[in-house]
Amino acid sequence: MTGTATRVLVLNSGSSSVKYQLLDMRDSSRMAVGLVERIGEATSRLVHTPLAGGGERRERTGAIADHSAALKAVADELARDGLGLDSPELAAIGHRVVHGGLRFTEPTVITDEVMAEIERLVPVAPLHNPANITGIRTAQALRPDLPQVAVFDTAFHTTMPESAARYAIDVETADAHRIRRYGFHGTSHAYVSRATAALLGRDPSEVNVIVLHLGNGASASAVAGGRCVDTSMGLTPLEGLVMGTRSGDVDPAVTFHLMRVAGMSADEIDVLLNKKSGLVGLCGDNDMREIRRRVDAGDERAKLAFDIYVHRLRKYIGAYYAVLGRVDAVAFTAGVGENAAPVREAAIAGLEQLGLAVDAGLNAVRSDEARLISPQGARVAVAVVPTDEELEIARQTFELVQ
Structure with missing residues (x-):
């Protein structure tokens, strides 16, 4: 070169x-x-x-x-x-x-x-x-x-401690088959956590951020001083948040139950949990804009899907607040996170005791720029930070070859 x-x-x-x-x-x-x-x-x-x-x-x-x-x-x-x-x-x-x-x-x-x-x-x-x-x-x-x-995609999450990365199953079996929590969307979480620190005018090493990557696939991460310490996806991108077509967290015994009671094969259950679950399984739509239109029109099934989606989000925000101990910012990103103001509002609602709040006027503004949507002086910043995975890949590539 x-x-x-x-x-x-x-x-x-x-x-x-x-x-x-x-x-x-x-x-x-x-x-x-x-x-x-x-x-x-x-x-x-x-x-x-x-x-x-x-x-x-x-x-x-x-x-x-x-x-x-x-x-x-x-x-x-x-x-x-x-x-x-x-x-x-x-x-x-x-x-x-x-x-x-x-x-x-x-x-x-x-x-x-x-x-x-x-x-x-x-x-x-x-x-x-x-x-x-x-x-x-x-x-x-x-x-x-x-x-x-x-x-x-997994690289950013390799800094997770073993306490977060290990599943509580037999160690020999897990090691023999590489069963552990790897996490995904890593380039997005890396980019957004760093961009959030820049938005706050601070060095990434000083900032603790909860990143919520909400697209058709969705994941959360707890980032302490620029290093991932926990993330919601696991061995595969199925674990964690409710997604467009993926279930996110379910009791593992659901699989055994469906095999025994419904006579479903492993492949059929794989398709069910990855392609016929999540929002589309709950209400038939995986486009958050259409779900919100249906909610506003009084559609109860769409409302339940939205409420389940937000409930899971709030659980992860609370869990990662506990993991980090101190949170400087919560950052929303990807298609839903960047564009669905009702999701951001609902996810933060009721978390005022944690120092989290959303300013309705700021939240309603549509912009392609990174921005704060929390009230001025809020203890914890709430941000919308457009992700740029391609730029992150290009930067990492260029820095390496130089």
Whole structure:
């Protein structure tokens, strides 16, 4: 890498999609963003938006056979804007990798040994790591000379003490099968906890933050002085908060009960808890905007779903307050956290004795900027902090290759 190489391409490879952003790390500006979806289908779609120089959004449809073809199509679109992958200004490619286990605690340059370990982790991330691996291999084939960096969703949570990370099951069985609490959404929790400290004008090492990442997937974390000490997701992204289609916390014996009484298989229960539960299981909708519309129209089922969602949120806020001992801020982020004012208001309501409160006027303001929504002088700040996982991946990647 030369001193003029300041660009980072961020790739997020899913099972049938690739999201990408090209950033210039001199000022963290985005030069291009895009998405390839429905890979492997006749109706594949690529949407590309060049942001450097004010180019226009482009869209193309038609069969894209596999991830290799998808990434080549992305490279072609970037080249049309003079931003091709062969540019000497490209410093590295940063890859989102969902599961890094205990070994990967920070961004890592990808080698054959690293790839082998990511593959060994497939059993604990069967929906995500295989797609991440495919994206890495495809990018390596296109630019074998370029540093490729893995940034792991789990890495930020590897600072959890054993008392938070261990399940209370037989130790030998747990160790033999890598059963422990790993946590996810780590790049978001890292970014938001640091951005919250900046919003308060303090160093992250001085600030204790409860981060609430509320999207279709949702997780909470307790961050003490910049280090995660607890998080709501566990071995998989199923544990914890009520989510769009995932149940979050349930009694483990529910699984045995459904096997014995309902005659359901393990795979059927997996689908039930991951895809047919949460908000969609409670009321048939997983879009918080539609749920709130139904609540306002007097729909009791939607109201119950909303109340269960908020009840679980408040439980985790209280629990993580106890874990941290001192809380400087509670930060809401991701699609629901950033945009659903009623969720923020309801989650904080009744917690005044903990120093938490929301100013109704500030909470109602819509903005893309990080902002406080607590009353002036509140003992604990309540913030809305838009997450930026791509920028976090780009920063970690660039810092490593430099």
